Amino acid sequence: MENEEKNQTEQSDKSRSMWRELWDYAKIIIAVFVIAFLLGHFVYINARVPSGSMEETIMTGDRVFGNRLAYIKDDPESMDLRVPRQFLIDALKREGDPIEDASDQRMRSLVCAQCHAEYYFEVENKEVVLPWDSGYTVEAMENYYDKIGFSDYVHKLSKAPMLKAQHPDFELAQMGIHARRGVSCGECHMPYVEEEVRSYNNHHIQSPLAMIEKTCQTCHHESAEVLRQDVYTRQNKAVELRNKLEKELAKAHIEAKFAWDRGAADNQMEPVLKLLRQAQWRWDFAIASHGAAFHAPQEVQRILGDGLYKTMQARLVIKDVLNKHGYNQEVPMPDISTKEKAQKYIGLDMKSEL
Helix, strand or coil, rough: CCHHHHHHHHHHHHHHHHHHCCCCCHHHHHHHHHHHHHHHHHHEEECCCCCCCCCCCCCCCCEEEECCCCCCCCCCCCCCCCCCCCHHHHHHCCCCCCCHHHCHHHHHHHHHHCCCCCEEEECCCCCCEEECCCCCCCHHHHHHHHHHHCEEECCCCCCCCCCCCCCCHHHHHHHHHHHCCCCCCHHHHHHEEEECCCCCCCHHHCHHHHHCCHHHHHCCCCCCCHHHHHHHHHHHHHHHHHHHHHHHHHHHHHHHHHHCCCCCHHHHHHHHHHHHHHHHHHHHHHCCCCHHHHHHHHHHCCCCCCCHHHHHHHHHHHHHHHHHHCCCCCCCCCCCCCCHHHHHHHHCCHHHHH
């Protein structure tokens, strides 16, 4: 009798234990479904791409994940363009052009300026700062950096405190004829697309030359080939002047090192270092921008020409310094005709850097 009651008790315990275990599993499954539901409806979205606006990057029918919290502080239902980057908002405020006053057309360029702009990291807190307080020109930003004593690095050969341009696309574009006529970045790089049941801006951001009929030819009536060659002509002219400046800059840095090695004093080299800083800043500013030779061809030519002038001025000062130290010959130039030879000359071991 006792054994029978014991067996019934054990079976009852096993049954309760099994149901508890099943309930534990059920709670886990329910929790997973609840979490997945909440995440899918309030945190992320798994969406199917309905159109070809981003081909060939994202194709019709592809699935993409989106963050529903990305614009938690904004109103995503209005579809209005917004600038969430505080450093751009601050820069516009400092230059007296608050973002609140920006027109819809200007916003189509300012949204691009959040990335395609010259910037630096503030030394103490490492925050991004746009040096626009005095304007967008190469001289205005140079003056800004000079006032705060900023430099990105010291040149290994010449010892000049250098500035490294990031990609001042927005700034140079504002100096070109298209921006002055009110054309935004979006009209050329995200042209309007019309389909049978909808119209939208193409989000496959690319060169306007890839879709001339939707970009250039909406205003210009020349053939696609004529318009394309016009762009290439402007680019080639800028490249020609850029190459000349590069060669002279390289010589100037090497000559500056030669002067240091011959015993040049700091006060003798001070004007040289300033000129080299200015010259290379202009070279970098002109070539670091995507499409600058087309966006603002006249300004790019002016910047490169001024850079070449300052480089030659630096070389003349170096020559005078060397004369004072008893050297009046041509400075011997190393063979830096290839990347490998140039790296070897400056002591850069790429394998150890990887």
